[in-house]
Amino acid sequence: EVQLVESGGGLVQPGGSLRLSCAASGFTFSSYWMHWVRQAPGKGLVWVSRINSDGSSTSYADSVKGRFTISRDNAKNTLYLQMNSLRAEDTAVYYCARGGTGYRNWGQGTLVTVSS
């Protein structure tokens, strides 16, 4: 069974940093592109970032470019999102998702709250 489990969310002050993790199991992690998607409270889905299977290529939404960094450790079957210079508008549930033809598998999400 495919499982994606996010962790690392929490309360952080504006300007602060946080690193999210997504532990993957039940599939060959190193064969798949991976993604981060976020959802602010009561709002819609917003794509954040993606990384290819070997980590050599990444892409970001304009709203996070230069502040967020996606990475992966295929030996540990883990995806990361380093978030710096956080703003109030980054407050959201952050989901990791397995790529392919659509996002077939999603984690349960981890809540990031940016507030003083």
Next chain:
Amino acid sequence: EIVLTQSPGTLSLSPGERATLSCRASQSVSSSYLAWYQQKPGQAPRLLIYGASSRATGIPDRFSGSGSGTDFTLTISRLEPEDFAVYYCQQYGSSQETFGQGTKVEIK
């Protein structure tokens, strides 16, 4: 960035009725890279349709997708009680992937 605009924002229907949801792109999307998701409160999204018209594993055949270029449609042939939810389209063919803002299908 490709902007996806979904309409209507809210669809009020009764069980057994047909639902037609629209997704319009600001520029052409390869049909191979258009997906639809269903999301219920407190849950992660669920993939329904990929490649504009292919049903994901385990998705009932009352769900169907169609369209090409800039205009795509998700049709639910006969609404079941469990189908009342929010639906999102997504394009995943460009370097910056994007979602539509969602259509809420609510019970009339």
